[in-house]
Amino acid sequence: MTNVQIVGPASQLKFRDPDKARALAARLSVLCAEIGREPISLMHVCGSHEQAIAKYGLRSILPKSLDLIMGPGCPVCVTDQPEVDEAVALAQDGKIVATYGDMVRVPGTTKSLADAQAEGARVEVVYSAEQALDLARGSDREVVFFSTGFETTAVATAAIVLRGELPDNFSILSAHKYVPPAMQLVAQIPGIKVEGFLAAGHAATITGWGIFEDFVEQYKIPIVVAGFEPLDILAGLVRLVELIHDDRVAVDNMYPRCVTHEGNRVAQEQMWKVFRTASGMWRGIADIPDGNLRLRDEFAHIDARKRFNIDIAYLWEHAPSALTEQCICGAIMSGLASPSDCELFGKDCDPSNPVGACMVSSEGTCKIWHQYGGRPEL
Amino acid sequence: MCLGVPGRVLEVNGLLATVDFWGVRRDVRLDIVDEPVQPGDYILNHVGFAIRKIPAEEIEETLALYEELMREAENDMMAADVRGEIEAAASSDTRRRADD
Numbered sequence: 001m002t003n004v005q006i007v008g009p010a011s012q013l014k015f016r017d018p019d020k021a022r023a024l025a026a027r028l029s030v031l032c033a034e035i036g037r038e039p040i041s042l043m044h045v046c047g048s049h050e051q052a053i054a055k056y057g058l059r060s061i062l063p064k065s066l067d068l069i070m071g072p073g074c075p076v077c078v079t080d081q082p083e084v085d086e087a088v089a090l091a092q093d094g095k096i097v098a099t100y101g102d103m104v105r106v107p108g109t110t111k112s113l114a115d116a117q118a119e120g121a122r123v124e125v126v127y128s129a130e131q132a133l134d135l136a137r138g139s140d141r142e143v144v145f146f147s148t149g150f151e152t153t154a155v156a157t158a159a160i161v162l163r164g165e166l167p168d169n170f171s172i173l174s175a176h177k178y179v180p181p182a183m184q185l186v187a188q189i190p191g192i193k194v195e196g197f198l199a200a201g202h203a204a205t206i207t208g209w210g211i212f213e214d215f216v217e218q219y220k221i222p223i224v225v226a227g228f229e230p231l232d233i234l235a236g237l238v239r240l241v242e243l244i245h246d247d248r249v250a251v252d253n254m255y256p257r258c259v260t261h262e263g264n265r266v267a268q269e270q271m272w273k274v275f276r277t278a279s280g281m282w283r284g285i286a287d288i289p290d291g292n293l294r295l296r297d298e299f300a301h302i303d304a305r306k307r308f309n310i311d312i313a314y315l316w317e318h319a320p321s322a323l324t325e326q327c328i329c330g331a332i333m334s335g336l337a338s339p340s341d342c343e344l345f346g347k348d349c350d351p352s353n354p355v356g357a358c359m360v361s362s363e364g365t366c367k368i369w370h371q372y373g374g375r376p377e378l
Numbered sequence: 379m380c381l382g383v384p385g386r387v388l389e390v391n392g393l394l395a396t397v398d399f400w401g402v403r404r405d406v407r408l409d410i411v412d413e414p415v416q417p418g419d420y421i422l423n424h425v426g427f428a429i430r431k432i433p434a435e436e437i438e439e440t441l442a443l444y445e446e447l448m449r450e451a452e453n454d455m456m457a458a459d460v461r462g463e464i465e466a467a468a469s470s471d472t473r474r475r476a477d478d
Contacts (some may be wrong), residue, residue, distance in 0.1 A: 016442055048381035051456040052443075101462070127466035128426035130407065134468075149425075152382070156425045159409040202382045205422065205430050228381060229443040257436035258382075258422060264429060267410040362455045371455050 017231060024234040025061045031241045038065035041193060042240055043335050045073040045183060046200030047363020048228055054372035056230040066241070069192075069335040072182050073200065075149040076102040076361035077333060078282040083175040084108030085312040087146040090173065090304060091121035096139060097173075098124045098132040099146035100153070102361040105354060110318050113146075129153075129160045136170035143167075144304045148175045151206045154293050155267040158274035161295075166302060173304040176293035178277055179203055180211060185288050187219045192335050196240040198233070199225045201255040206271075208263025209253045220249045227255040274299060283357060284330020321355075323348055329356035332365050339366040339374060346370060381456075382424035383463040384432055384440050387417050395428065397421065397467065400448050404467030426466040 032040060044050065050070045053059065059068060072078050085108040091097040097113060104113045104123060117123040122141075126132045129145060136143035147157045154176040161172070179200075187194055199212060204225045212223045222243040226236025236254045243250055253259055277290035295303040304310070326344055331337040339345045339358070349355040351367055358364035368374075385397040385406070395415060397406045404423075408415055411428040415421060420437050421428035432440050450457035 016446070048456070048459070051381075051459070055454075055456055127462060128468075130426050130468060131466075152424050152429065155410050155429065156407075156427045159407065159427060163409060202422070202424065202429070205382070227443075229439075232443075257433060257440055258430055264410065264412045266412040267429060270410055362459050368455065 016229070020231055021061070021234060024231070024238050027238050028066065028234075028241055029063045031238070031245045032063040032065045035065075035241070035245050039067040040065055040195055040241070040244065041067045041069060041335075042196045042198060042237065043069045043071040043186065043194045044198035044200070044226075045071045045179060045186075046203070047074045047361065047368070048202070049073065049198065049200060049226070049233060050363070050365060050368050051372070052228050052230055052233055054368050054374055057373070058230060058233060059374070062237070066237075068237070069194075070332075070365045071186050071194075071335045072282060072285055072333045074333070074358065074361050074363040074365070075153070075177055076100070076106055077329065077357040077364045078177055078182075078285065079103065079106060079148050079175045079357070080281040080283045081107070081109045082281075082312060083173075084112065085315045086305070086310050087113055087144070087173055088116045088121075088315060089310050089312045090144050090308065091116045091123055092119070093308070095142040095144045095308075096122045096124060096135065097144050097146050098126045098135050100127070100148055101125045102363075103146060103148055105360045106357045107324065107355075107360075108315060109312075110315050110320055129156050133160055133166070133170060136167045139169065142169050142171065144171050144173050146173045146175065148177075150177055150179050151203050151271065154178075154275060155206055155264075155271045158267075158270040161274045161299060161302065162270055171302045171304040171307050172295060174275070174293060174295055176275065177282065178291055178293050180207070180215065181277070181288050181291040182282060182285070184215060184219065185286055185291075186334060187221055189334055189336070194221060194335070195244050196221060197223045198236050198240060199223050201225060201227045201232075201258055204253075204255070204259045204263065206264050206267050208261050209251055209259055210261045211263070212251045216249055216251050222249055223251045225251075225253045225255050225259050227258065283333075285334050323355045327356035329358040329366070332358055339369045342366070381459055381463065382422040382429060383444060383460055384420050384422050384437070385464075387415055387419045387421060389417055390415060395421070397423065397428075399423070399464045399467075400444075402464055404464060404469060406467045423463060423467055425463070426468065
């Protein structure tokens, strides 16, 4: 049965500065009342934001008319089944596959890397690209780094590539995703009207907040960059609702201690030297133009897709499980549904037996709601 | 994967810094940080790389969230992600032994 811990009530929320939190919440109420329509839907696109929002029960102190939704902010969750299939096929073909922890249990079309491991393949969890390199240095076998994540991890992958000194038995299977194009797509999904985006602080540390200026101009949706402290998030929401209230289409940076207009130029240069954008599926959401990062042609020799002939067709011979068919991860990541709308949530699907990727990753909406509760009923 | 973790730089050797994260010493790469880093500076570590030097006047505020998370139980998800980020930086002891 469901074993969901609910955080709250609001009076017990732990803020570093409770007076400041109360003042921000009061300001939100006034602004929302003055806007006078509902729902006012705001979307954030970061698993760490959702962790903080759920952990500190922030939704319980938001005005009822404000709907704070998590969009496609979990890189593990949006890694597509065929990408997992490629990693599984490489592992089952005798390569050592190294990847970030949460990826191991993410289901492919019919198998996860954990399944492959159970059948004898060698899969290693690493915390960093550096550790994947160490693994290759200490082995005679081919080591494939199944590299996933948004800009923040893509820059690390780029850095080890550019440093050179890569062992001959090391290659990369890139499933890195690039966030800005996904925000454009979500902004246009029918059935949801996002009135403002809360952008993720540490991804913006790399890209800079200037990257959102064109987006705001084109889609007429304001964006505020926010940090991860509960007060940072509240302050970001207040700024966003102020912009909506004043009918202003703009980008604002409420996390200046980590984010600048230009971002980290050195990291950006390295990232674009190594990667190019490519269109491709984000699991359950859509084919996103320029939403994937693939190795450039000059790095073909370390690109696992070019070095090996990866045959994934055999993984499609069996039908996915019936439960998988019922999983609504895609709708959840597009912001169209909440975990509580899913019939499997907490029953047939929980962190020890996840059906969909959102219940696997610590940045997945379902796993976060399962641990912390999502929208506390007070 | 989105949450970087701040730490204090103890030592810099070329593109490698020894960094203190709440008493845990780790090696963090400086390949992609866009400012010079010196001992005493605070950096934001993400999967073993410094992605930002944190301005001195902002350190206290930046640390506050993490101070609280470091006191959380092992099974707290957000705290576990932060500990994972610290794990992402190579153990400076192992590295040093390997160099000897």
